[in-house]
Amino acid sequence: MxxxxxxxxxxxxxxxxxxxxxxxxxxxxxxxxxxxxxxxxxxxxxxxxxxxxxxxxxxxxxxxxxxxxxxxxxxxxxxxxxxxxxxxxxxxxxxxxxxxxxxxxxxxxxxxxxxxxxxxxxxxxxxxxxxxxxxxxxxxxxxxxxxxxxxxxxxxxxxxxxxxxxxxxxxxxxxxxxxxxxxxxxxxxxxxxxxxxxxxxxxxxDYKLLEESDLKPPYRTRFNSNKGTYGHLALIAGEKEGAAIMAALAALRYGVGLVTLVTCEKIQVPYELMHSSHLPPKTTALAAGMGLGMEYSDEDLEEFLHKDLPMVIDADLFYSSKIQEIVKREKVVLTPHPKEFGALLRNLNLADLSVEEIQRDRIGAAKIFTKAYPEVVLLLKGANPIIAQGEQFFINPLGTNALAKGGSGDILTGLIGALLAQGYDPLEAAIQGSLAHAIASRKVDKANYALAPSDLIEVIGKL
Ligand SMILES: NC(=O)C1=CN([C@@H]2O[C@H](COP(=O)(O)OP(=O)(O)OC[C@H]3O[C@@H](n4cnc5c(N)ncnc54)[C@H](O)[C@@H]3O)[C@@H](O)[C@H]2O)[C@@H](O)CC1
Ligand SMILES: [K+]
The missing domain is CATH 3.40.50.10260 (YjeF N-terminal domain)
Structure with a gap:
């Protein structure tokens, strides 16, 4: 760093x-x-x-x-x-x-x-x-x-x-x-x-540049351990359940002991994932928002989000009124891209900024949020993601343009969720998830236009 x-x-x-x-x-x-x-x-x-x-x-x-x-x-x-x-x-x-x-x-x-x-x-x-x-x-x-x-x-x-x-x-x-x-x-x-x-x-x-040497994958050091030792991540799957499935597979690959997809409907899930209509009682962290769509009512969401769990929030939830309550909690990581960040700022009545305005002053825009919610960890996606909490700002310059593809954001959410579930504090989970995501994109042995989310999931297992 x-x-x-x-x-x-x-x-x-x-x-x-x-x-x-x-x-x-x-x-x-x-x-x-x-x-x-x-x-x-x-x-x-x-x-x-x-x-x-x-x-x-x-x-x-x-x-x-x-x-x-x-x-x-x-x-x-x-x-x-x-x-x-x-x-x-x-x-x-x-x-x-x-x-x-x-x-x-x-x-x-x-x-x-x-x-x-x-x-x-x-x-x-x-x-x-x-x-x-x-x-x-x-x-x-x-x-x-x-x-x-x-x-x-x-x-x-x-x-x-x-x-x-x-x-x-x-x-x-x-x-x-x-x-x-x-x-x-x-x-x-x-x-x-x-x-x-x-x-x-x-x-x-207060500003730091992340380097490759900052990556610390969740290597296991305890020999006498079981799946429960490594946490249980629940992911809320919505209208586009593929998003949550990709996030879940990335999470499983990044060390979490158990992964459950929580859905209101019965869906086909890969055999390594669990599936439930309720939040499992031993959940240690939650990931929600990716592919959520409009399937859930506020009451449904309340049922999943009522517990005071560490959580990573992405995508559709930035447009929901539910976010106004989520940002008041502890142990929350938000991972918006610039358009979603604009929606989030509007949703919280903090600012009305276009994507261009945000991109022209990413730090300034991030500060509007972190001043209002200094406890929450913000990961503002972009070519060089910014991870911010309170007055601390970390920039990750390691990602490549290969990541500019549908699904890669869901992988990031899965990685951060996996680390939260394993007990990382939210800032460390966001930094480490972002580093793993970026460094994995450099290790995929394919032309930069060819990366698919499944390639990332594969490489994440070899960091
Ligand atoms: N201050 C120091 O101790 C050191 C400074 N260093 C160098 O000094 C640089 C900063 O020097 P300066 O403060 O003199 O600034 P610059 O050399 O970056 O630019 C200032 C000059 O450019 C003109 N200018 C600015 N914008 C212009 C525009 N849009 N169109 C036309 N002209 C324009 C200004 O009128 C002024 O003459 C650093 O970037 C670095 O390269 C290095 O030598 C290291 C030590
Ligand atoms: K120059």
Whole structure:
């Protein structure tokens, strides 16, 4: 798990004020992190196009150009000249080392985008849009300095942005790089240390980035155990019972001892699942909402939901008035996708946001909910799901586009339900369920368009 920051300005200032590391030293390290990646990947003599803006992001680019001079074929393009004092200083050094500015954009082996970083303050003008579009058309290896130019502090392209293969972000990971709308732009993201280790550079943060090493599958350690030791998950199956069946199969695969589908009608269920018209008395957790439809009256739901059990709630229940009471309970995980989240916020009279508005500020939208219901765990689905409780936010960047398929959300609900039933606390169950889901999607040995829910269920057994 790594810290994420909305802004690193405070961290940079700690460097100047406490560690006595001035901007110049930080910038030299920032530039060297880019130089280092170029040297690691390309032989001397390779052609490098560096596009540098007027501020300190540009300064990083100019310093990198100077570091490469003499060894690589360096082309530095500065459409707006140098404006910040550090950028001007770097340009003087570049000239002093014999560097010259290029008049125009040129094809190259490597492109470094150092046009705008954290200082991007308004939508890109036509010239910047044109430059970035041209850069995106080049067949080069593309490195973004700090943040792909055009991505704002909330992770939105304004309206175009550099499409990087690699983003080298300075000092610490930024939240904006892990928002859904930035996912197609950032490429691989690595952090450059700026002259001190991240342990010293970073301070505590409420925002965390999940990593593969955070996954802890529910491995069994007790030898003297029976099925009851591992919990009993009940899933309410509704109109589209396939959704609950997929969730149930995923739950069974993820370690829960017993799984029961609760239905009002008799349905055919796979032989490994149990089936009942009542909530089994020894139920340890509940999953409800997926494929529920309109089959149940409020009284039916009351019968299933009256017990104070840990529960994961999905899909159709976000549209039901029942949710107004569920969010007041303890040990609840909600797993809406952005459209369902919009419905949930409206249903709870918290906000009226469109899907686009939610996606443009996912953290802000999630906060509306977590401030009102700080006990409830929210898992806002998306390309990079956000798991939030109170003031804590976790982002899972590990999922792949293979998961964009009907049924994959039901698998996630099943995984979280399985962990709740096995005694994980709701936040841990949501984090671990999300990690298992995402990591499994990477392990399915198929083309990314071909993943089926059953593939995920298979792989979940081999994490
Ligand atoms: N502060 C520090 O100690 C460090 C800063 N670093 C770099 O500095 C960057 C931040 O530098 P700045 O704060 O100077 O900001 P930027 O360099 O990101 O951008 C600011 C400049 O761009 C112009 N600008 C902003 N939006 C524009 C738009 N839409 N169209 C045209 N021009 C626009 C501003 O007028 C200003 O001249 C970071 O992203 C990072 O790359 C690194 O060198 C590491 C150390
Ligand atoms: K940039």
């Amino acid at each position: 790594r810290n994420l920051y909305e802004s690193v300005t405070k961290l940079d200032h700690r460097c100047y004020d406490i560690y006595q590391l001035p901007e110049d030293i930080l910038m030299e390290h920032a530039a060297y992190a880019i130089t280092d990646q170029i040297k690691e990947r390309f032989e001397p003599g390779a052609k490098v196009l560096i596009v540098a803006g007027p501020g300190n992001n540009g300064g990083d680019g100019v310093a990198c150009a100077r570091q490469l001079l003499g060894e690589y074929d360096v082309h530095l393009f500065m459409p707006y000249g140098a404006k910040s004092s550090m950028c001007k200083l770097q340009l003087e050094r570049f000239y002093a080392c014999g560097g010259e500015l290029s008049e125009n954009l040129t094809d190259a082996d490597i492109v470094v985008d150092a046009l705008f970083g954290s200082g991007l303050s308004e939508p890109l003008n036509e010239e910047s849009q044109h430059i970035i579009t041209r850069l995106n058309e080049l067949q080069s290896f593309k490195i973004a300095c700090d943040i792909p130019s055009g991505i704002d502090s909330k992770g939105n392209p304004l309206p175009v942005a550099f499409v990087a293969d690699l983003t080298i972000t300075m000092g610490a990971m930024k939240l904006s790089l892990f928002m859904d709308l930035a996912k197609d732009y950032v490429g691989k993201v690595i952090v450059a240390d700026l002259g001190i280790s991240s342990k010293l550079y970073e301070s505590e943060s």
